[in-house]
Amino acid sequence: MVCALCKISAPTEQIGVSVATNAVTDSTLGEVSVELRDVRKTFGTNEVLHGINLTVSKGEHVVLFGPSGSGKSTILRSINLLEVPSSGSVKFNGVEYGPGDPTEESVIRGRPLELRRSIGMVFQQFNLFPHLTAIHNIALPLRSVKKMSRRDAEEKAAQSLRDVGLLQWSGSFPAQMSGGQQQRVAIARALSLDPEVMLFDEPTSALDPELVGEVLSVMRRLATMGMTMVVVTHELGFAREVGDHNVFMEEGRIVETGGRGFFESCSHPRTQAFMGSVL
């Protein structure tokens, strides 16, 4: 455990290498990055999102929390259109994506591929490619999306792995690594593409308790660097620390939102009950 922490804490100053290009400066701070407008999602006859409106500003750290089945992950997955909304829009950097409102006149809508190339995502189950080594998990999308040569892609992948303290594991396959290490590779993989926004879908829920720390530490550093983040998590301690836009959800609706200090000042009885049972 101590070693793992050493590894992460060592290159603290270096994680800036991979996010520097999209780090939010003072002049862009507060500009809208992602905007969800009346997003609804229906599975069969069951509506799981009942018209969600959410704005994510540049440099903001949005934390979504709430009981299981409340639609947190579905919102997150709607942002990069892994889950296409049944109606409603996702607006990113001024471009509209998704089906929109059927009554509105149609505007030119962006393709999901372009949206996803600017938004990184980290999954609960890591979803590393098991047939590729750590370094090639990162190099493959660099070659495919950024059209890099193999040499350049491997070079950049090695830097990304160093940033999360896993350079020595470059030649290892996911099956040879711990859950925490796999999740750090997954974070490095998403960051290497220089995303403007990072989505985290319960990134520590599948980890042994003692491996949670190393992943949170990487995320904390990313938050400090000014990365725009949307995080679904049950780690309320972490949420309290980094979240400057906290969203409590239940049954497909946003119940209450708040800024820093939300965990102490929340007023809705349902939010307070949830906090009481978790914290």
Added chain:
Amino acid sequence: MTPFSARSVNYDWGLVWDNRDMFWWGLVTALQVSAVALVLSMVFGMLLALGRMGRRPGSILAAAYINIFRGIPALVSVIWVYFGWSLLVGYNFSTFQAGVIALTLLYSAFFAEIFRSALTALSLGQNEAGLALGMSSGRVFFSVKLPQATKIAIPNIGNMFIGMVKDTSVFTVIGLVEIVRVTQNLNATYFQPFVLFTTAAIIYVVLAFVLDFMFRTLEKTLSTPTNGFFATLLTSRRSTRINKLIEVHGDS
């Protein structure tokens, strides 16, 4: 004493060695037909699998093909192609072509099911991870799903290939000079059915062992983490590159 009693038969095993060239070429022909058909069946099988997993009406057509063609015996298939298709299209297929087509028709149906199950076995997260990284769905298929599905399918592909080689034995009816045809020809000359067909059987069994070994080696070679002599050999350049990168970036 009847002429065919066991004692009166002279088992001439030397015959096999004397005609080894003919057996050898019979074996080579059987392997050639099967190998060409294997490649074609895998390509068509993959297309059928994707069709079946896709939208209508493609999925219905693919399912119909699979259910029809995996029920047809190789003997019927080859006669149908060699005599039937020749009339239909007005082109005389060679015995080799007819054999390849007959096997491909049948085995692409089997491969479709093998690939479909292999693709289904992959977690949805693999596809999502690729898409979330901004990769096109084509690239996700070729770089993420296909390599993993192929690895899962290899033991089944090996089994199918052994079956294909054995199925070439019925192509003797159209005159393809494979192992059984060679055996029959020699038997017509020497009348040594026990000796000659025992030899044919042994050839098939040994071949099955060899093919099984080859596919197992392939499976081991493609396994991750890297395992075995060939895998180490094939990935040695990659390992060198990675080690160099670790060295370079570790110092800075």
